[in-house]
Amino acid sequence: MxxxxxxxxxxxSRExxxxxALVIASHNANNGWIKQFKADHNSEDFYKNxxxxxxxEYGGLPSEVEPGNKIKLIYI
Structure with missing residues (x-):
């Protein structure tokens, strides 16, 4: 680890x-699921968690292994 x-x-921060975002988009991200990533109002800690x-869970970064790497993010 x-x-x-x-x-x-x-x-x-952007990375x-x-x-x-790939993790959240590839899962049924309801409130109950998201609560497991507690970060005490610190967004970077939340993203890292x-x-x-x-x-x-999956053995690699979301951008590299399924299901995260199957998600296409739209940039505007």
């Missing part, structure tokens, strides 16, 4: 947002 922490800590969960 140490390498994962090092990797996650290299991400800037964290995009990776977390979401990404950590995904890596533990």
């Amino acid at each position: 140490d390498g994962i922490e090092t990797l996650i800590n290299t991400f800037d 964290l947002q995009l990776e977390a 979401v990404i950590r969960w995904y890596i533990a």
